[in-house]
Each structure stands twice: as structure tokens, then as C-alpha cells.
Amino acid sequence: MAKPSSIQPQLQRPLHVLTLLLPLVAFIAIPGLLLATALQEITEILSHPEQYDHQEVVVTGQVTNIQLATNREGQPAYGFLLKSQAGTLKVISLGQAEVREGDQVIVEGVFSHHRQSGRVIIYNEIKALSIKPINRLNPDLVG
Numbered sequence: 001m002a003k004p005s006s007i008q009p010q011l012q013r014p015l016h017v018l019t020l021l022l023p024l025v026a027f028i029a030i031p032g033l034l035l036a037t038a039l040q041e042i043t044e045i046l047s048h049p050e051q052y053d054h055q056e057v058v059v060t061g062q063v064t065n066i067q068l069a070t071n072r073e074g075q076p077a078y079g080f081l082l083k084s085q086a087g088t089l090k091v092i093s094l095g096q097a098e099v100r101e102g103d104q105v106i107v108e109g110v111f112s113h114h115r116q117s118g119r120v121i122i123y124n125e126i127k128a129l130s131i132k133p134i135n136r137l138n139p140d141l142v143g
Helices: 004-037 042-047
Strands: 056-070 076-084 087-094 104-117 120-133
Touching: 042 056, 042 076, 042 087, 056 087, 056 120, 087 104
Parallel strands: 087 120
Antiparallel strands: 056 076, 056 104, 076 087, 104 120
16 A cells, blocks of 8 residues: 555646646637637728638627518528628628617627629628627626
8 A cells, every 4th residue: 555645746746737737728728719709890801801701700880771581491580781980791690680770789790701692692791690789788798
């Protein structure tokens, strides 16, 4: 049977390695998480659309030209133009529209520089994963 003093150094070594590796993993992972949720400017996306193509983006702007639709599977869908002072993107989403004309919103979704729908090519569109009206956010979370 081993003495407790001879077992203790064997346990301390993995703990020491883990203590050194944990900050390194956090240092590598956290910037990636922050970049994934950072707010992009619409003008930046429109200036370099190939850089953002098929990438998750987060943008803000004003809802205009809401259009209700039904997709091929019969599910409700909608689209609108998201306008900022310097540019406009199309936004599409499934479900019932929970935004109104003129709302300021934060949109999180996947940007497509262009995609084909039948014979039509659609440019600069975000397939929304989340659309949050800024004026209806919880005041405790703003500012």
C-alpha cells in the first residue's frame, strides 16, 4: 500500500497542468465568442460582402417594407428591408412577424451575398435567427 505522501504529488501534477491550461483555453475561446456576437455596420457588410458571405452577423437598423408570405412548406414567413443611415439589407424570417414598420431592431442571422430563387438572384440578404425590437427590450438589459 502506498503512503499518502507518495500519492499526493501524483495528484498535484494533473491539477497543476489543468490550472495552467484553463486560462489558455479561455484566452483562445473568449475572443471567438465575442467576434460571433459583435455588432457589424451594414456599410461594412455591403463594402465587403464576400468576407461575410455565409457568416453569422449581427446588425441594427429600421424596419421598412414588411412583406408577409408563406414558404413552400406552407409555413408563415416574412421579409423586410433593414435600413441604416448608410445602407439597406434584406431580412427574411420564418414565423409570424413580430416587428412593425418603423421599429428599430437588432437582427442576428446568416448573411448571403447572393442566392438564387428560381430565375431570380437575390443579393445581400440575412436569413434571421433572431429579430429583437430595441424599443421593446428589457430596460434592465439596455445601457
